[in-house]
Amino acid sequence: MIVLSDFLLSLTLLSVLLSLASNRLMALVKIMAFQGIVVSLIPLVLEQHQDLAMGSILMLQVMILIKGFLIPGFIYMALTKIKIKREIEPIIGYHASVFAGLFFILLSAFITDRLDISLPGGQVLLMITAITTLAAGLFLLMSRRKAITQVIGYLMMENGIYLFGTALAKETHTQYLVEFGVLLDLLVGIMVMGIVLHNINSTFDDVDTALLGQLKD
Numbered sequence: 001m002i003v004l005s006d007f008l009l010s011l012t013l014l015s016v017l018l019s020l021a022s023n024r025l026m027a028l029v030k031i032m033a034f035q036g037i038v039v040s041l042i043p044l045v046l047e048q049h050q051d052l053a054m055g056s057i058l059m060l061q062v063m064i065l066i067k068g069f070l071i072p073g074f075i076y077m078a079l080t081k082i083k084i085k086r087e088i089e090p091i092i093g094y095h096a097s098v099f100a101g102l103f104f105i106l107l108s109a110f111i112t113d114r115l116d117i118s119l120p121g122g123q124v125l126l127m128i129t130a131i132t133t134l135a136a137g138l139f140l141l142m143s144r145r146k147a148i149t150q151v152i153g154y155l156m157m158e159n160g161i162y163l164f165g166t167a168l169a170k171e172t173h174t175q176y177l178v179e180f181g182v183l184l185d186l187l188v189g190i191m192v193m194g195i196v197l198h199n200i201n202s203t204f205d206d207v208d209t210a211l212l213g214q215l216k217d
Contacts, residue, residue: 134160
């Protein structure tokens, strides 16, 4: 099971790098859907979560539904209503973004080593992945201009928070109570995002958030 968990965590890191390198919004949504499913499966293969109760397994299934299908589905529907399909001029270029992702992995390994936390089952890679995913989500949020890409950055940050909870929570149900609270806020945010995207696209024929600075009373 340790080998399987390391494989899933490696896939998560790969999805982080792919998301930083992608300029196609539809591909980015697919990457985040894949990441959501993988991240939701990780607690099933960790040693400290082997004896999951039926309620916890049901919560995991709900997580997969929300992270892998529901939220990406909302974003997909928003994308089908706008004309923009690519992030043309990001604040930070894609090659530099990939290098930033690699730097986040190295920095996360350094931070994990300095934290001196006794992780259950020796899941050092889990903490490294959590910090990397959280940092990359924040980076994506700050380095892209399109509103929909920024929301995906929020989603990636939420995945990082979920991995943090998986690594540190001693009681599984406590982790999921916090997670459902975060997901509820995220779902509401995405619904609001759909309305904002529609209004920006109708007004400016684009979804670049920098255009909001042109709005006046």
